[in-house]
Amino acid sequence: MSDARFLRFAHGDVIPRAGVPRIDVAAFNTAVAESVASGHRLVTLFGHPAGKDFIELMAILANDRDGELSVAATAVAGSYPALTPGCPQAHWFEREIAEQWAVTPEGHPWLKPIRFHQPYRPGASPWQRTGETPAQPGITNYFRVEGREIHEVAVGPVHAGIIEPGHFRFQCHGENVFNLEIELGYQHRGIERRIRGGPDNRTIHYMETAGGDTTVGHAMAYCHLMEALGRVRVPARAQVLRGVALELERLANHTGDLGALAGDIGYLPTASFCGRIRGDWLNLTATMCGNRFGRGLIRPGGLGNEPDAECLKNILCRLDAFERDMAGAVELLWATTSVMARLEETGVVSQADAISIGLVGPAARACGLSRDVRNDFPSGIYRYANIPPASWHSGDVFARAFVRWVESQRSIAFIREQLGTLPTGAVAVASGRIAPDAMAVSLVEGWRGEICHVALTDSNGRFEHYKVSDPSFHNWYGLALALRNQQISDFPLCNKSFNLSYCGHDL
């Protein structure tokens, strides 16, 4: 792609902000749509203030095949022609931009708030004329199907289990779901807004709580950015142990999800075993740093805690037993006909839809796609140790479960190999001075998929803007598609098979 509309760069590069091509909005729309049509993927699209009256839109695209990123930018004022009609991957991002910056993407097919907060700059949001009460979650117009025997089911924000809040609106014909609309925002804590102006002593903690079950993933994405911007080289030992922590996080969550899927089917042996084994993985993380979710472990420059030799020996030694327990628990699923009957052909997402809406992570790999940041845009230890992406073609709940199991086995093999050949040396180096007027992008394959952090620094090396894109941001709409023409009773199973983050989305 020798295209002057984009700046191409490698993952981990620090780019001078002045080098990002600024094009007019019509050219920007065409460029992004053409790039996506040629097989690239919209990693993130966000706005940030540029001067008094303008918002700069920045699109970051990934060429997964060649491991190359590209960026383009444009400036808009009060409104601009929406990208979404020509590029469905942009639909959720444009709703975010409209809400944060009071900019209207004209022609967006379903322009609604996603987090229900006041705009970050003076001016009314596209949904609010001066003097009106601001939009509130749960009080909006929903997509409606009209007709005889059509009925509507509303679920949430408070759900039956111990899970985070979100609102689901089903349009049903009998038991069949014609449309599911997912409305989030209940978890919005204002994280992104508080990161601007940093880094400071709270920043790393915001990263660790952006999505608590992805503590290691988000902390790693942030640290990679800090290390790129500060031109710091992280010691090999720390890189390896970060990889071990990331894979332990994946193992804990994949195990929990497989157990929860079994629980939703009412197949209790696997549900009980996996519930316990998930805790075993969390406890291994706790032996490294004291916290079951890995808090305090990943810090800019390396590790915040150095696991001692005994701890590492203990992890290696327990790995075999946990692998045996997990295999025994999970393989019961595939060997039980009544379980397979429930998993197969439920909640199918086609590969074409997965590409069109830009699914990431296990949900994408369950549609036969092989995208995996560890393979396509490796950083840290993943540059040296390859984990082959695990994919399956059927796009159903079974595929999303099976991909998790194959990935888990590969994570165990990775940990075993890495701890067997652990480099010696320091685990942390001092942070460097953050490059001013620069931009950097960091991608990490968290257990849910691609985590993307983007930092734009000002002339003093502070964060002028910081964008966090959790994999859930790409994937929530995938869940809505999976429910089409399914039974309403399939919802819990489909939901678990994606297991997306509410707070990671709402921030």
Next chain:
Amino acid sequence: MWRVILERLRQKHRTHGYPAEAPVMPGRFQGRPVVDNNTVAGAEGPVACCPTAALAIGPDHRLRLDAGKCLFCGECTKACGQHGVRFTQEHRLAAARREDLVIKGGEEHLADALNKEAARLFGRSLKLRQVSAGGCNACEADTNVLNTLVFDLGRFGIQFVASPRHADGLLVTGPVTKNMELALRKTYEAVPSPKIVIAVGACAISGGLFAGHDETFRGVGDILPVDLFIPGCPPHPWTILDGLLRVLGKLR
């Protein structure tokens, strides 16, 4: 079916012997903090590095640590070296009064049981509705884990139920976002009286990291009366279980 039975035999009985058997915490676990009674000189460093202002110098010119705000990140111990604050392996942290969470040199106030009437009502069967109101899913996960066979919450007569109308109280996580205020109030109103409220985690107790954000409150206490505070970020499952049993008068 034989395969299931065989696997069950292989995986064995794994329920922990708690409370008769003491839980073993990970070697690096940062539990109940201890604050040095004398130190003030040089305390500005550790106080300044605390991300949630949990560590402060009180009017008596002595260090005090508010466990209800503390993330247990240990940044203060790194900044103050040997003296000032250290974290012990003690997992018991729950308190019935907010002020009991403020740790000054050597004092300790664990939660007392509820009053006699409440203990009579809930002591043998406590049904809770969980509400996440801005929680990051760590407190939620470590509450949910109590239902697994390792902890086996049901053997203590405690159960999480699907509807507030079936519940004796709420267990709330998260700082309470403005967007969850109405849902939390409605859920509370739907619980029949008498009812209890349990705040789990630094966010639910004080707002934690999010205290002072326009988008959130400073914990459940801003909205509802709280009967039990369980600190941590997130609290270890044993800490949560200890708090639940303590408030029911099952641990002394």
